Structures are given as C-alpha cells and as structure tokens.
Amino acid sequence: MEFETVIGLEVHIQLSTKTKIFSGASAAFGADPNENIDPLTFGLPGTLPVLNRQVAVSAIKLGLALNCEIRRFNQFARKHYFYPDLPKGYQISQYEEPICEHGRLVIRLDDEIERVVGITRIHMEEDAGKNIHDARTKSSLIDLNRAGVPLLEVVSEPDIRSAAEAASYLKTLRQIARYLEISDGNMEEGSLRCDANISLRPTGQLKFGTRTEVKNINSFKFVERALNYEIARQLSILKGGGQVIQETRLFDSTSGTTHPMRSKEESADYRYFPDPDLPPLIVEESWVEKVRSKMPKLPEELRQMLIEDLGLTPYDASVLTAEKENVDFFLECYQVSKNAKAASNWITSELFGLLNKDERGIADSPISARNLGELLTRIDGGEISGKMAKEVFEEAFKTGQSPSDIIQAKGLKQISDESELLPIIEQILETSPNQLAEYFSGKEKLRDYFVGQVMKATKGSADPKKLNLLLDKELGRRKDG
Numbered sequence: 001m002e003f004e005t006v007i008g009l010e011v012h013i014q015l016s017t018k019t020k021i022f023s024g025a026s027a028a029f030g031a032d033p034n035e036n037i038d039p040l041t042f043g044l045p046g047t048l049p050v051l052n053r054q055v056a057v058s059a060i061k062l063g064l065a066l067n068c069e070i071r072r073f074n075q076f077a078r079k080h081y082f083y084p085d086l087p088k089g090y091q092i093s094q095y096e097e098p099i100c101e102h103g104r105l106v107i108r109l110d111d112e113i114e115r116v117v118g119i120t121r122i123h124m125e126e127d128a129g130k131n132i133h134d135a136r137t138k139s140s141l142i143d144l145n146r147a148g149v150p151l152l153e154v155v156s157e158p159d160i161r162s163a164a165e166a167a168s169y170l171k172t173l174r175q176i177a178r179y180l181e182i183s184d185g186n187m188e189e190g191s192l193r194c195d196a197n198i199s200l201r202p203t204g205q206l207k208f209g210t211r212t213e214v215k216n217i218n219s220f221k222f223v224e225r226a227l228n229y230e231i232a233r234q235l236s237i238l239k240g241g242g243q244v245i246q247e248t249r250l251f252d253s254t255s256g257t258t259h260p261m262r263s264k265e266e267s268a269d270y271r272y273f274p275d276p277d278l279p280p281l282i283v284e285e286s287w288v289e290k291v292r293s294k295m296p297k298l299p300e301e302l303r304q305m306l307i308e309d310l311g312l313t314p315y316d317a318s319v320l321t322a323e324k325e326n327v328d329f330f331l332e333c334y335q336v337s338k339n340a341k342a343a344s345n346w347i348t349s350e351l352f353g354l355l356n357k358d359e360r361g362i363a364d365s366p367i368s369a370r371n372l373g374e375l376l377t378r379i380d381g382g383e384i385s386g387k388m389a390k391e392v393f394e395e396a397f398k399t400g401q402s403p404s405d406i407i408q409a410k411g412l413k414q415i416s417d418e419s420e421l422l423p424i425i426e427q428i429l430e431t432s433p434n435q436l437a438e439y440f441s442g443k444e445k446l447r448d449y450f451v452g453q454v455m456k457a458t459k460g461s462a463d464p465k466k467l468n469l470l471l472d473k474e475l476g477r478r479k480d481g
Contacts, residue, residue: 002203003238005231006211007160007196011173013152013183014127014191015058021126021150022049022092022278029189033143041147043088048277051076055150056099056281058182059124060291062152063100065176065298066119070288074099076124076278079270084142085129093153095272098123099283105156105176106300107168112314117169118157125151146190152182158197158208163227167220170194175299179324187218194223199244200234209234210244214251214258226251230258302327310340319348325362329369336373339380346372350390354397366400367393375403383407384414387460416463418470421454425467425474428453440479447471 020027023040040047063070077095103119129147133140154173160166174185174192185192199211214230217223229251234244249258297305299321306317306327321327326347333343351372355365372393379389384407392403392412399406407413415421428450429436439446450471454462 001239003200003235004203004205005161006158006199006201006208007162007166007227008158009154009156009160009166009169010195010197011154011156011170012127012193012195013062013154013173013177013185014193015055015150015152016181016183016191017052017054017058017150019052020148021052021055021124023148025148027149029191031145033141034145036145037147041087041144049092049275051278051281052150055124056283057291058150058180059099059122059152060283060288061180061182061295062154062177063103063122064288064292064295065180066100066103066105066122066154068100068103068119068122070283071097071099071101072283072285073097073280074283075280076275077272078275079125079272081270083128083131084140085131085144085147087129087144087147091126091128092275092278093125094123097280099281105169105172107165107172108318109164109168115159115165115168117159117165120155120157122152122154125153127151158199163224163231166196166227167224170223171220172299175322179296179298181296181324187220190218193218196223196227196230198227198230198234200231200238209238210246212244212246212258213248215248215261217251222251222253225253225256226258229256233258296324299324299327306330306340310334312340312344316344316348320344323362329362329365332369333373333376336370337376337380339376342376342380343373346376346393350393351397354394366398367396367403371396371402371404378403378407382414382416382463382465384412385460385462385464388412388414413461414463415458415461416466418466421458421462421466421470422474424454424457424462425450425471428457429474429478436478439475447475450475 017027019025020041023038025038025041026036028036040049060070074094074097076092078090079093079095080090082089098121100122101120103122105117105119107115107117109115127146127149129142129144131140131142156169160169177183178185183191187193194217196214196217197211198214199209201207201209212230212234214226217226230249237244248261250261251258303317303321306312306320307314312320320330330343330347333347334340337343351362351365351367355362375389375392378384379386384392392406395401395406396403432450432453435446435449451467454467454471
C-alpha cells in the first residue's frame with residue numbers, strides 16, 4: 001500500500017516591537033536573565049493587560065500579505081496550562097475569534113513549480129518564559145524575559161505534502177515577515193519557531209491519518225530532517241501493521257530523531273474562555289485600508305517585476321529578492337547604471353562573493369549601490385575595461401574609497417582612441433614578422449598572440465572591442481598589400 005504525507009505547520013513569529021504585547025516591559029532580545037520584567041509579567045494580583053497597538057498593526061499587515069480575511073470583531077482568550085514559565089497559569093491568546101482567517105500562501109520549488117498552501121488563521125498571543133534545565137546541578141532556572149513578548153501564530157491548512165515543501169513554506173513566510181519589517185525572523189534567537197503536525201494516509205483516501213506533533217523546530221535544515229525522520233517512522237509503523245499514536249514529540253538535532261514528549265492535547269484541555277480583562281478588538285475598515293496603503297512591495301511582486309520588466313532570469317530574480325536589503329541595493333544600483341543584467345551579475349557574483357568571505361551582509365557593504373552603479377556606467381561607456389573594473393571594485397571593497405577616486409588616483413583609463421591604439425598595433429605587427437608570416441600561412445590562432453601583445457604594451461588598458469576591430473582591419477590591409 002502506498003501512503004501520502006499530510007503536513008500542517010504552526011509557525012510562531014516573534015514581533016519586533018519595543019515593548020511586550022500587554023505591558024510596557026522591554027521586548028528586546030539578549031538582556032540578562034529576568035531583566036525585562038514587570039508586575040504583569042509575574043502575574044501579580046491586580047495587574048491588568050493593555051494591548052500594544054503595534055501588535056495588531058503587524059497582524060493586519062501579515063494578514064493582508066497572506067490574502068486573509070481581516071476579522072472586524074476579534075477577542076482574546078485565556079489558554080490554561082500550568083508550567084513554571086507561565087506565572088499567571090494561563091497564556092493570553094486568541095481562539096474562536098482570531099484577527100485573520102482564510103488566507104493562502106504561494107510557495108515555489110526549484111523556481112518553477114508553484115504550490116498554494118491555505119492559511120487557516122493568524123492570531124496574536126504572548127510568549128511564555130524559558131525554563132533552563134541544568135543537569136549538572138540537577139536544578140531548573142526560569143528566565144521570564146521572553147514572557148509576554150508578542151507573537152503571531154500562523155496556522156496552515158494540511159496542504160503540505162513533503163518536508164521540502166514545508167521548508168519552502170517556512171522560508172517564504174519568513175521572507176514576507178522580514179519584508180514587512182514586523183520581525184527579524186532570526187531562528188537562532190527564537191524569532192521564528194515551527195511546530196509541525198504530520199500524518200500519513202493511504203493514497204487516495206480522504207480521511208486523515210493519526211497525527212503527531214513535533215515541537216519547536218528552530219532551523220530550516222532541522223525542519224526537513226525532523227519531518228523526513230517522522231515520515232519514515234510513521235511509514236515503518238503503518239507498513240508493519242501497527243498504529244501511530246497521537247502524541248507530541250521533540251526533535252533531537254544531534255541524533256536526527258524524534259522522541260515522545262507527552263500525549264497530544266486537544267483544545268478542551270486548555271479550557272479556553274474569553275479574557276475578561278481585555279475588551280474585544282474592533283478592526284474598522286478604515287484602519288485596514290490605512291495599513292494597506294503603507295504596505296511595501298512584497299517579494300513575489302518584485303520577483304515578477306525583475307523578470308518581466310528588467311529581463312532577469314528567474315534564478316537571478318529569486319536570489320536578489322531573497323532579502324529585502326538585496327533587492328533594494330540592486331534597484332538603487334540599476335537606477336544609476338540602467339543595466340539590469342550587469343548590476344545583477346556584479347552583485348550576485350563579485351559583491352556577494354566578497355561579503356560571504358568576510359561573513360558580512362549587504363547592509364555592511366563597503367561599496368554603496370550608487371558607487372557600484374557608477375562603476376558599471378564607466379564600463380558601459382568604454383572608460384574602463386572589465387578587468388580594470390574588477391581591480392577597482394576589489395580596491396573599493398578593501399578601502400571603502402569610491403571607484404571614481406580610485407580610478408583617478410591610479411590613472412586608470414581605457415584606450416579607445418584610434419590615434420593611440422593603431423600605432424601600437426602597427427608596432428607589434430612590425431616587430432613580429434615570423435608570427436605574422438605564420439598567421440598569413442593559415443595559423444589563425446596567432447591572432448590571439450597579437451591581441452595579447454597589444455594588451456601587454458598598454459598594460460591592459462586597450463578597449464577590447466576597438467582593439468579587435470583595428471587589428472582585423474590592419475591584418476586585412478597587410479594581407480591585401
């Protein structure tokens with residue numbers, strides 16, 4: 001019997017707000033343990049939550065980007081569970097009335113194959129604190145800095161059919177969140193976390209199989225590894241005639257395996273009810289339209305523009321739009337150079353190569369987009385050769401000087417004037433009688449020898465196009481003469 005994989009993802013996106021979702025405590029990452037706390041974080045009696053408006057704005061932005069319906073009336077609920085990292089004994093979340101519903105996200109595999117994944121809901125909630133277990137001292141510590149930090153939970157439909165699709169979905173969602181500037185999407189710092197629900201069913205069967213949940217996967221690589229392992233584990237059980245147990249499992253990145261954590265809870269276990277301390281949130285149409293009017297262009301729209309309007313390949317367009325900083329740099333460079341292909345090539349090969357070597361991002365590039373655009377303009381205008389430009393580029397990257405200053409300081413200029421080039425060509429031919437005779441006898445490869453000698457004589461400054469044109473003209477004249 002053949003089986004089909006069914007995957008649904010629950011992704012928690014930590015928002016880049018200055019303060020927590022319901023209090024004025026700092027939401028900054030990296031503080032000393034229990035530094036970003038206040039009475040509400042501790043759940044002290046008499047403390048009351050007040051919604052951070054920016055959290056709702058971020059939710060509306062993401063909902064619009066994922067083609068969701070924005071709920072006009074939505075409410076917060078209490079989700080009860082009793083862990084040390086949740087001092088109140090409940091998490092403030094949303095349940096029956098989330099802010100966004102019924103959306104979709106287009107993902108792409110290998111730049112060609114597109115898949116549409118349904119979005120069930122997006123809801124706002126607060127994060128829990130962090131338990132730190134020290135096996136050496138056999139003790140547990142609690143850091144509440146993260147408690148109350150705002151999250152958006154994005155719940156997909158069970159439309160994903162492979163680990164590769166899951167990774168693509170997660171990367172696309174992170175990319176959109178970063179373009180919207182609502183989250184840095186840093187998985188290493190916990191800004192993007194993923195819970196995956198996986199089940200298998202006989203191919204062609206409509207009814208879902210028994211699912212397991214793998215919790216808190218924190219990298220794209222681990223998502224694929226965890227899902228592939230869990231798919232293989234369930235397949236082995238089913239083909240052996242066994243039954244999959246519904247449970248929550250944890251992924252061990254060292255061994256690449258999952259292991260049981262607890263039995264899977266259902267919504268009834270959390271005893272949801274509307275939070276009496278928070279009034280319903282009413283989202284007026286005018287508010288949604290105001291947010292929509294300030295939305296940036298999203299990666300897919302920019303990708304299509306680079307392909308259709310500027311003639312870039314799908315691969316180059318995907319590389320440039322992978323990060324907002326990359327495509328912003330490219331567009332500024334293109335505005336100066338007016339040469340989209342050259343700008344793309346220099347950014348994705350030369351610039352990215354040096355940045356990767358130094359482990360720097362494009363925001364830290366010593367060469368500005370405008371300066372690179374001016375360098376490309378000089379190449380296209382015949383002022384300097386490609387070889388010279390590369391020398392200038394590397395010097396600019398190393399020193400931070402502008403290409404114009406380097407060109408002027410080094411006296412770099414491409415020789416394209418016929419009155420300068422032709423005498424050099426004539427001299428090379430005059431001093432190479434043997435090679436010239438062999439060339440005329442049929443050894444046409446010796447033409448490259450003449451080109452090389454002219455380049456040597458001009459220290460690489462000869463305009464290649466002009467050089468080849470004049471050389472052919474002079475060789476033809478001597479042959480006929």
